[in-house]
Amino acid sequence: SYELTQPPSVSVSPGQTARITCSGDALPKQYGYWYQQKPGQAPVLVIYKDTERPSGIPERFSGSTSGTTVTLTITGAQAEDEADYYCQSADSSSAYGVFGGGTRLTVL
Amino acid sequence: EVQLVQSGAEVKKPGESLKISCQGSGYSFVDYWIGWVRQMPGKGLEWMGIIYPRDSDTKYSPSFQGQVTISADKSISTAYLQWSSLKASDTAMYYCASQSSSGVFSLDFWGQGTLVTVSS
Numbered sequence: 001s002y003e004l005t006q007p008p009s010v011s012v013s014p015g016q017t018a019r020i021t022c023s024g025d026a027l028p029k030q031y032g033y034w035y036q037q038k039p040g041q042a043p044v045l046v047i048y049k050d051t052e053r054p055s056g057i058p059e060r061f062s063g064s065t066s067g068t069t070v071t072l073t074i075t076g077a078q079a080e081d082e083a084d085y086y087c088q089s090a091d092s093s094s095a096y097g098v099f100g101g102g103t104r105l106t107v108l
Numbered sequence: 109e110v111q112l113v114q115s116g117a118e119v120k121k122p123g124e125s126l127k128i129s130c131q132g133s134g135y136s137f138v139d140y141w142i143g144w145v146r147q148m149p150g151k152g153l154e155w156m157g158i159i160y161p162r163d164s165d166t167k168y169s170p171s172f173q174g175q176v177t178i179s180a181d182k183s184i185s186t187a188y189l190q191w192s193s194l195k196a197s198d199t200a201m202y203y204c205a206s207q208s209s210s211g212v213f214s215l216d217f218w219g220q221g222t223l224v225t226v227s228s
Contacts (some may be wrong), residue, residue: 001169001170001171031211031213031214032211033210033211033213033214033215035153035215037153042203042216042218042220043153043203043205043215043218045210045214045215045216048210048211048214048216049210049211049214052210054216077218082157084152086152087151088155088196088213088215089213090167090213091160092213094212094213095167095168096155096157096167096168096169097143097155097158097167097169097173097213098155098169099152099153099154099155100152101152102152102153
């Protein structure tokens with residue numbers, strides 16, 4: 001079945017820019033979504049439809065897309081952004097959804 | 109305010125059946141897809157399936173097709189996830205999540221999670 005591929009971990013210093021990529025063959029046709037999950041909490045949607053930011057999500061979070069890759073960018077990462085980040089999309093025929101394996105972002 | 113309230117933690121034995129629930133409020137329940145996500149201990153999120161309550165159209169991940177049943181009761185704005193015969197490997201946190209206007213597969217709002225433990 002369809003898979004999305006993320007790096008297992010990304011590490012940045014506070015104030016630096018963090019970029020997390022997600023690759024999948026159907027991404028040119030399907031929207032990408034990004035979720036933040038902190039320990040012991042339910043996930044939170046931080047980017048939808050590739051580039052849109054829900055209300056209440058800080059402006060430092062942004063999304064982009066190019067071909068078979070979507071990217072979550074955190075400009076000026078803060079300690080509070082340390083979390084697991086998951087991309088999500090759908091297969092090419094919109095039959096089912098799928099998550100990437102997740103990326104642990106470390107800010108230190 | 110959109111809220112998804114899930115049923116409480118469950119401890120079951122292998123082979124038993126189980127149905128967990130997720131009640132939505134603060135939005136038009138029948139007009140938005142609502143689904144389920146599994147998170148096994150220490151692991152990532154897994155998309156299980158979604159249902160459109162207005163007509164009960166359902167989409168399942170191939171990994172979960174035939175293993176679980178997703179349903180909804182429009183009259184009480186509640187979605188369900190059901191197993192007929194649990195296995196130890198079903199031990200996990202299960203989240204319900206609903207779409208808003210962000211796309212069919214978007215999971216905009218999340219419940220608090222239901223921990224299911226299957227052990228003999």
